[in-house]
Amino acid sequence: MLKQNTTSLTFNDIPQVMSEVLDELRFLKQEVEKINLQPKSKKARTPVSIERAAELTGLAKTTLYRYTAQGLIPCYKKGKCLMFYEDELETWMDSGRCITLEERIAETDDTILKLSARAR
Numbered sequence: 001m002l003k004q005n006t007t008s009l010t011f012n013d014i015p016q017v018m019s020e021v022l023d024e025l026r027f028l029k030q031e032v033e034k035i036n037l038q039p040k041s042k043k044a045r046t047p048v049s050i051e052r053a054a055e056l057t058g059l060a061k062t063t064l065y066r067y068t069a070q071g072l073i074p075c076y077k078k079g080k081c082l083m084f085y086e087d088e089l090e091t092w093m094d095s096g097r098c099i100t101l102e103e104r105i106a107e108t109d110d111t112i113l114k115l116s117a118r119a120r
Contacts, residue, residue, distance in 0.1 A: 046086045053084040
């Protein structure tokens with residue numbers, strides 16, 4: 001560890017101080033790598049009611065009931081109780097993402113470039 005000195009450093013002290021700084025830096029790097037290698041904690045699965053699912057998705061309750069009957073949305077049913085999980089709803093909403101105009105243009109440009117490269 002780096003020692004705290006109240007005296008000022010001289011030119012001759014620089015190599016030792018740099019060595020201590022580098023040792024400390026290596027130690028910190030190892031600690032950061034340990035933290036990065038630890039498994040990420042999973043988000044707790046939170047069951048929600050149809051009302052909360054409607055708030056999260058922005059859909060009407062009747063639409064959610066229709067989607068569940070058609071098997072279009074992930075849900076769980078115990079008796080008459082219909083439940084959803086927040087993480088599954090978020091994944092379901094993300095899977096239906098529409099591409100933007102810029103993304104569509106970029107895809108078209110890439111396709112045209114690939115086709116023109118094949119024609120040569």
